[in-house]
Amino acid sequence: AQRVTQPEKLLSVFKGAPVELKCNYSYSGSPELFWYVQYSRQRLQLLLRHISRESIKGFTADLNKGETSFHLKKPFAQEEDSAMYYCALISTQGGSEKLVFGKGTKLTVNP
């Protein structure tokens, strides 16, 4: 079964420090992976997707098929990065696509 694992429920760093939010997945085919962010009491927003290889708000994520990982990284964390982060995978079951979410990591960036 397709699964997304975010091993850290909580992650706390200081402003200016590097941050890495871990995401591991299990999927039998070629995965399409995403990171979503949810700021306090707001709706979830797409942060980035692996297929576009983009950098958004200083964040990057590289797909590592050997390690089945898609970790989210930022070299210098900012206080406004404090939010819930969800890793997600497109799953195909019975011919229709569904997003499978990890349980999320709450990032706190301290001043």
Place this chain on the structure above:
Amino acid sequence: NAGVTQTPKFQVLKTGQSMTLQCAQDMNHEYMSWYRQDPGMGLRLIHYSVGAGITDQGEVPNGYNVSRSTTEDFPLRLLSAAPSQTSVYFCATIGQYYEQYFGPGTRLTVT
């Protein structure tokens, strides 16, 4: 473009009451879905629809019904509310590149 809208924003129900959470989108997306978000559980898929007239169950469908008579609307019905259904509910659509667009959420409390 309003994107994905949800009503109401907040709702308090008593055990056994029924209600409908509304979701509407103006992006002409075929795929719509409902999630519930609970602390420590991440996002869990309740029901989804790949187009008007087509719905299917997600991970946690029990106690909820959906219908999709138009492309724009995807209401979620709670048949007989239970305290375990206290949660934040998000409606979402999927765009061309499998990116999801979320509504602002409905915070439901069942007493």
